[in-house]
Amino acid sequence: MLALLLQVLAGLLAWAVLPVVWRLTGWPLTGLALAGLQGGLAAVTGHLLGLPRWWLPISLLFMPAVVLGQQLDWPAWLPASMFALLLLANWNSLGERVPLYLSSAPAERALQQLLDQLPDDAAFIDLGSGLAGSLARLARANPQRQFHGVESAPLVFLLGWLRSLPLANCRVRYGSLWQVDLAPYALVYCFLSPAPMPRVWDKAQAEMGHGSLLVSNSFAIPGVAPTQRIELHDWRAGALLVWRMP
Template sequence: MRQLALQGAATLLVVSLAWPWFGMRGETLPWPETAFAIGGAALLLATLTRQPWWWKLIHLAFVPLAWLGSQVPLAPGWFFCIFLLLLLIYRGTLTGQAPLFLSNEATALALAEITADRPNMRFVDLGAGLGSVILPLARVRPDARLTGVENAPLVWAIGRLRTWGKPRCRWQWGDLRQADLRQSDVVYAFLSPLPMPDLWKKVCAEMPAGSLFISNSFAVPDVPATTVVEVGDRRQTRLYCYQR
């Protein structure tokens, strides 16, 4: 809702300034220029409210792309299909304030090394995507019990198919905020800065003593990590590890 409010505020700001100006001159509102102006205003508001970089890009491009899309001679049903497809893939961006970030295999192998001293570990991946962590871990850690939690329908379905028939892999549909962490030895997340404070509260409330919480790229605000592991991949991935 916050992001929709930003878009609405940007639209209201630009239209309220442009409409009287062009109305007094007897001219119609130039929608291409107006759309790009709304995008610029939305970017400014997103910057002032300290939104993550990916939300800034979305705010900048949303209305201009919507206008460009309206110029394409497609039946309305196609636009609905495109919207539905995006919702099926990026639902987590709306409900969990986290875009679809996919961990690479180098990260999965680093996780295997970090957790090597935890035999038969119970591992939970919050926002598991396509299983890009669960599947490599299943290969190198056959002793581990692995759970992936995902709530984007199409992404969940693909991950479910990829983990089908792997007895130590559990693929779970659900909101990461509702996931049960009480029996977890290791919890991994690759989300965004926004949900980290609330997720940390959940970790502290549910994860048992001696367990390990690992966040890819996004540190918990105002909480020093026990260790920070440099993966050494092209992304220069950092894994922030918090011992409970």
């Protein structure tokens, strides 16, 4: 929302500044020049206001890309469809501030090692299961266990649900992770973002049983030291943070 607001404010400022620049320099007053100025202003102000570094190229290039896209004379349904797909794939980013992250192969191996320490009937749930690739592979490797996932982004859920269908011990449901009872699960896994982790901890304390494991990929719980930290040595330099519930 901050990035969007900065684009609007930068656009208004660009409309006010560019005619002055044109009078002083004689530069052509084009739509692309206006978009470039707007993007530059949005990027600079976003950086000054503390937006993450990866927002800078997005802020800089967004409006020039819109102008160039209009010049390509695309049919109206194409950008609308692209926006709809992005929205369906990132729906939970709006309310939960949780983007789509995919677990790496080292993370799957570390999860398997944790499962090996639990009873054969120990159930596993992935909060925000995404495309369900890791969930399905773990389910296939552990047919004696039950594997569940929950996902709130519609398009991502559909793809994950289809992937889980051939497996008798794997199911993905559509909905919010906050509506899931964690009591039946011996291992609760999540790869979310820093934003929801304090609330995840409160939910885990209220619902998870004695000795069960809460596992977060990369994102810590503020003020709560993990029982175990498993370095993944993947391209993210990530780690599994494990809390054993008291």
